[in-house]
Amino acid sequence: MTTGTSNSVANTGGPTGLSVAFAGPHAWCNEKMLLSADLADGIPLSEFFASGAFDQALSTYAATFEGSDRRAVASMWSLFYLSSLTIPYVVAWALERQVLPVAFDEMTVALSADGLPRALGVAAPGDWSDEDGQEIFSALQPLMDEHLVRVIGHLKTVGGISPKLAWNNAAVYIDYALRSAGTEPLSDQADAMTSARLMPNGTPNPFFDCLRHEEEDGARVCRRKICCLRYLLPGIPSCGSLCALPSQRNQ
Numbered sequence: 001m002t003t004g005t006s007n008s009v010a011n012t013g014g015p016t017g018l019s020v021a022f023a024g025p026h027a028w029c030n031e032k033m034l035l036s037a038d039l040a041d042g043i044p045l046s047e048f049f050a051s052g053a054f055d056q057a058l059s060t061y062a063a064t065f066e067g068s069d070r071r072a073v074a075s076m077w078s079l080f081y082l083s084s085l086t087i088p089y090v091v092a093w094a095l096e097r098q099v100l101p102v103a104f105d106e107m108t109v110a111l112s113a114d115g116l117p118r119a120l121g122v123a124a125p126g127d128w129s130d131e132d133g134q135e136i137f138s139a140l141q142p143l144m145d146e147h148l149v150r151v152i153g154h155l156k157t158v159g160g161i162s163p164k165l166a167w168n169n170a171a172v173y174i175d176y177a178l179r180s181a182g183t184e185p186l187s188d189q190a191d192a193m194t195s196a197r198l199m200p201n202g203t204p205n206p207f208f209d210c211l212r213h214e215e216e217d218g219a220r221v222c223r224r225k226i227c228c229l230r231y232l233l234p235g236i237p238s239c240g241s242l243c244a245l246p247s248q249r250n251q
Contacts, residue, residue, distance in 0.1 A: 021095035022088065026181065029188065031098065033088035036121030042108030049154045058159060060115030060202050065233050066197065073230035074159025081109075081117045081151070086143065090176045090177035093139050094186060097129040102143055104150040135198050136189040140174070144206075160228075163206070168226045171210035175222065 009068045022029040036042055048054055085102065090100040101122050108121035152166040171194060178190040194211045198204060212223050227243065230236045 003031065018088070018100065018122070018249075019092040019096055019098050021092045021098065021181075026091045026095075029091055032084040032119055034119055034121050035125075036108045036123055037125040039108055039110050039119055039121035041110045042119075042121040043045060043110070044105075045107045045109055045151075048109055049151070049158075054154060055158050057111055057115040061117075063116060065235075068234065069229065069232045071160045072229035074161050075165060075229045076233060077116060077159070078155050078166055078169050081120075082166075084117055084120050084174045085147065085151075086170055086173045087177045089143050090174055090180045093129075094178065094181040099129055099139075099142060100126045101145050103146040113208075118188055135195075135200070136178075136186075136192050136204075140193070162226075165226050165228070167206040168210045168224055169228060171207045172222075172224065174207075175211055181203070 017023075017030045018033055018035065019029075022033075043053065054071050058070065058074055058077060061077055062070060064067065065073065089102055091099050092100050099149050101124055106123050110118045110121070112118040131162070148167075148170055152170075153165050155161050155166045156163055174193065175190045178186040191213075194207075194209060196205050210225050212225065213220055215221075216224055224239075224243065228239065230239065232242075
């Protein structure tokens with residue numbers, strides 16, 4: 001791992017993208033993961049989740065659905081949060097071997113008017129790895145140990161959703177990013193993430209069996225193990241073939 005400023009990130013004195021990987025089909029990542037210095041209305045995550053602001057954000061978002069199950073509201077909220085966190089992280093790593101600094105206590109979050117997370121902020125562009133064949137769990141370790149464990153705890157305590165559901169929500173986006181980033185999809189890495197029962201250190205793998213790839217009508221489809229509960233929210237469309245519930249796949 002090399003530390004310091006990389007030529008991959010320009011320094012123009014104004015707001016800059018975190019990674020040259022955030023271009024083309026991944027350009028939208030520039031709007032979801034920024035330097036905290038460029039996220040003027042960002043709130044430190046530790047403050048946001050400990051002060052009652054997260055609870056208020058869920059209540060604001062819940063008002064959209066007029067008394068729907070709070071677990072479904074929290075799960076849907078987490079989908080916005082986790083996509084903004086995990087996809088930019090994986091894209092930067094997959095394309096540039098750039099490891100964004102995603103430690104929970106060093107990041108910020110900015111909200112939209114409806115209470116949903118609009119963008120996340122990091123303190124710096126991070127480090128660059130010179131390991132071309134880095135094993136997937138080594139690449140994901142900072143994301144899992146320094147961030148996901150923490151936020152999933154808050155999702156359980158305040159939002160009422162199980163850790164298994166939250167890890168499944170995260171797995172969907174990491175799998176997507178691995179398979180869609182670059183000219184050669186990292187399908188083997190994505191498969192390894194969900195097929196290993198144990199992490200390299202011997203602890204249980206929270207991503208194990210979260211996703212299954214099955215043949216359906218001659219096509220290979222990805223399917224969740226645990227439903228994200230979106231079907232409990234009026235007006236939210238089904239996630240289609242990805243859904244864990246057969247009855248909801250064509251809704």
